[in-house]
Amino acid sequence: MIDQQKLVKDCLKGKREAQRQLYEQFAGSMLAVCYRYTKSVVDAEDILQEGSIKVYTHLHQYKFNGELGAWIRRIMVNTAINYLKKNSRYQSELSFNDLPMHPVFFENPEVHLEAKELADVIRQLPPGFQTIFNLHAVEGYTHVEIGQLLGINEGTSRSQYSRARALLISWIKKNDIDSKTASYARP
C-alpha cells in the first residue's frame, strides 16, 4: 500500500516511470474490463487508452481511502459506458426497452467456461444486454445505480438483465452440451 501511495505521488509529480509502472500494474485487468463491454479488442484498447488518461489526469482526486484498483476500474467502466453511448456502432443497440421478466431468472447453472471464453460469450450479447449484464453481474452495480448511469428506469434495467442472463445461461448450457458432444465424438 505504501508503495502504491508512492507510486501515485510520483505519478502526480509527472514522473514518467511511475506512470508507466502504474499502467503496467493495471492495464491487463482493465483491458479485460473494457473487453467485456465492447465487441472488439480495438474498441477495448481505445477505452483503455481514454480511461488511462482520465486516471492520470484525475489521480489527484484519489484520496487513498479505497482500493486504487477499484477506483481505476470505476473510471474504466464509466469510460466504457460513455464510449458506447458516443460510438455509432453501439448507439443504436444501446436503446433499452422494458422486457418481460424471463422465466429462468433464478436459474444458477454451473459455469465451466474459462474466463476468456465466458467473456467472449458475454460479448456476444446485444450491447444493451451486455452492458447491463456486465454492470450488474460483474461490477456489482444495483439496478438503481445502473438506471442512473444509463439514464433508464430501474425496472428496465432489471428486465433487460433477466433477458441477458437467460440468454447467457442458454448459451453456456448449449456450449456445455456442444463441448460434451465434441468430447464424446473424439476418437
Added chain:
Amino acid sequence: MHDHEFEKQVQQKMADLRMQPSESVWEEVDKRLHNKERNRRWVILLPLLLLSLSLSGYLLYGIFFPTATDPEMVLHNSPIIRHQQDSQFVTGRTRDPFINSERSKDEANTTVGDVKGTNRFPLRVIDKSRSVKRPDTQSRNKAPELIKNAGYARINIENVIPEQVPLKDADLILVKSGAEKAKKNLYRQDSITDAPEAREPILAQIGSITPQAEINTTLAIKNQRLRSDVSVVKLNRSLGLEWGIQIQGGRSGLITSPGKSVFSGGAQSISGLPGSNLAGVNPIPFMESNHRPGFGFTSGVVLYKDTPQNQSIARTTLYSIDHIHKSGQQDGGFVKCATVAARKSTCPRAVISRRQYQFLYQQISLS
C-alpha cells in the same frame, strides 16, 4: 445452487481475466499525457507572458511617450520651466469665479501651504492628448504655416504658483480657454454691452500692434476650441509682448505689453469700478495706464516680468482685490482665495490649487 451463484461464478472468472494491451496503447497514453502537461504549462505561462509583455510595453510606452503624471515631464518639455528658477508664474481660477464664487477656506489654506517652500513648476502632465485634433489651421489663414511640430498634452495645474515669468525669453503662454461662450466673448466682447466698438473682433485690436502678436493670439484663442482650459503657446520675442499675456476666459481677456494694451476685457465682471464698461481699457483701477499686467479677475494666466515694479503692481492688485472683497462686491470667493494667498506669501502670489482642472498646452514652433 442458491441465488446469485451464477453471478458469483461470473464475477470470479472475470476477476481472473487478464489481457495484454498492445504497446501502442501506452505510447498514445504517454504522448497525450505529456502533451497535456506541456499544454498545462502553457496555460500557466501564457498569461504570465502576456502580462509581462503588456507591462514591458507599458513601460516602453512610458519611456518613449512620456505621458505619466510626472512633473518632470513638464520640466523638460515646457520652455517656461527654463525660467523657473528666477521667474514667477501666475494664473487665476480656471473655473469662472463669477459663476463659482465660493471657495472654501480650507482649499485656500491648502493652496498656500502647497505654495510655500516649493520652487518647482506646478504643472503636471497627466496625459499627452495625441487624440486631440490639431487646430484647424485652414480656418484661420493667418498663421497656419507657423504651426509646426505642434504637440498637445493635457496638463493639470496642481498648484498654480503665481510665479513671475520674464516673457522676453518665454516660449509659452498659458491661455485660459473654455466654453464656446468664452471664445465668443473674446472676439465680440459681448459682455461689454455699452461699447459698440467692443464688438469688433479682438484680432483687430491685436493686429494693430504686431502681426506676430495677432498670429499668436489667434492661435491662443483658437486653442479654446480644444476644450481646454489653458493652452500654452510658444511665444516669440517678436510678439512685442515683452513680459505679459493674459487671456481670460468667460468674460474678459487681456494681453499686455509694455506701454500697450493689446486687449483687455472683463469690465463687466468688476462692476462698480471705474472704467469697468470700457473696452480696450483695462478696467482695474490699479492697473497703470500702460496696462502692465494686473490680476485677472476671471482667472486665466498672468505672466509677469519679474521686476520690483511688477511685484508692486501685483501686490497692489491683490490688495485691491482684497478691498473689493471686503467691500462686499462680487467675485468674493476668488478674491478671498487670492487674498489669503497674498497675505501668506512674501511676494505677489495669487490663486493656486487647480487640482481638478485640466489644461491643454500647445507648443508651437515659430521658427
